[in-house]
């Protein structure tokens with residue numbers, strides 16, 4: 001095996017929040033590496049600290065312990081090598097599709113003709129040709145998420161960081177967009193880190209999956225997904241796929257049920273307080 | 277995007293609006309003719325229409341209209357520039373915001389127009405007195421709506437900007453400002469209404485030019501159809517402003 005240095009190193013990240021009920025440890029000592037061209041997913045139940053980790057890696061959230069480095073360089077604040085795609089809808093409603101996608105190029109000071117041409121290329125890539133002049137309000141949720149994706153890809157980040165980009169979409173759209181992501185990742189050899197709570201999505205797309213525990217968010221296990229590449233969404237019907245899903249689900253079930261109990265306990269507590 | 281679509285989107289509501297207006301006017305006309313509304317309080321719409329010719333020819337309506345319109349335009353320009361700037365200032369500086377926000381809201385409900393003698397002393401009996409009273413009374417909604425719009429920008433849009441490493445001024449111009457524009461325009465329109473009411477009121481009070489003075493004169497002559505016809509011209513000023521701001525808004529912030 002050739003000795004390749006990891007492109008992204010996450011070392012002993014701890015992030016605490018001060019809340020009304022005291023200190024909440026959202027991310028507790030998470031470490032992992034990502035290799036160039038690799039597709040890594042981070043999976044965990046809702047509220048386990050995934051978005052917190054995402055914001056720390058993207059340099060949007062400070063005040064943490066540990067170290068993030070990209071190509072050996074420590075990250076402080078937003079980094080040009082990291083492109084982020086957010087959980088919520090994040091297109092600019094006042095810009096057309098093409099102007100949304102060209103946004104990072106405009107910020108970089110690229111000339112209009114050049115950036116329009118380049119933006120077109122990325123619009124093609126996510127399959128939105130013909131919609132260049134439309135505004136986000138004229139598009140479906142899935143299409144808008146693809147606009148966000150094209151916009152981030154247009155900045156040509158070394159590492160693509162995605163926080164549940166398909167969470168708000170239905171299962172069919174999710175699978176088809178998964179195909180799109182796989183194809184893009186294979187075409188561009190794009191190093192990708194996907195944060196998700198969706199098991200099928202994680203197994204469908206990833207080379208490795210990091211399973212997080214529920215509160216505090218620690219690394220529970222890292223699973224290699226040895227499914228053949230190139231892949232597409234048809235893989236979800238294979239036996240190996242089912243085995244991986246089952247294996248990760250048994251890890252995740254324990255954590256998800258802890259989260260559920262926690263929620264119930266909180267409901268009982270607040271309900272009790274309300275009644276008295 | 278087709279022409280047919282545009283007609284359906286804008287044409288039909290427009291025609292419907294006009295028909296409703298005509299229907300209401302017809303009903304009022306009927307009620308007056310049947311003696312259910314006293315014609316010495318509300319003149320017949322037909323009489324008002326008939327009096328247009330008279331007030332246009334005899335009462336110098338065009339220069340008066342231009343005067344009120346000009347005052348409103350000046351006040352609105354000052355309002356937009358100063359109000360939006362103050363809104364931005366309040367948004368950027370938390371201490372200033374916390375210290376003054378409630379005061380700004382309180383001023384919004386103060387009847388500043390009653391301070392017209394003070395303005396007369398400062399600006400004399402001129403259009404500037406009128407413009408300044410209108411400007412000051414209409415400032416709060418512009419400031420508050422600008423502030424609300426900027427503060428209400430979705431966090432994720434700001435995060436997108438930060439992740440692309442925008443400078444603070446780029447963040448303002450490329451994200452916060454366009455995101456806040458719909459709110460800012462609501463503020464400007466509200467401010468314009470405040471301003472116009474004050475302009476006409478002060479013209480009336482200090483008996484200085486414009487449509488307000490004409491309304492006053494006609495009312496004193498007990499020329500009711502003429503009074504209402506003059507009020508129609510006041511409404512025309514506000515219609516022109518509304519159409520104008522809508523155009524500007526659509527140009528500045530397409531896509532909605």
Ligand SMILES: Nc1ncnc2c1ncn2[C@@H]1O[C@H](COP(=O)(O)OP(=O)(O)OP(=O)(O)O)[C@@H](O)[C@H]1O
Pocket residue numbers: 017018019024026044045046047048049050051052053197
């Ligand atoms: N700014 C903050 N202040 C206080 N607590 C916070 C803050 N941000 C997040 N938290 C808490 O940290 C924990 C982890 O939140 P986070 O958003 O990272 O979860 P998540 O795994 O992304 O969940 P989901 O799958 O629902 O998006 C939650 O308990 C949340 O309440």
Ligand SMILES: [Mg+2]
Pocket residue numbers: 050051052087163164
């Ligand atoms: Mg999240």
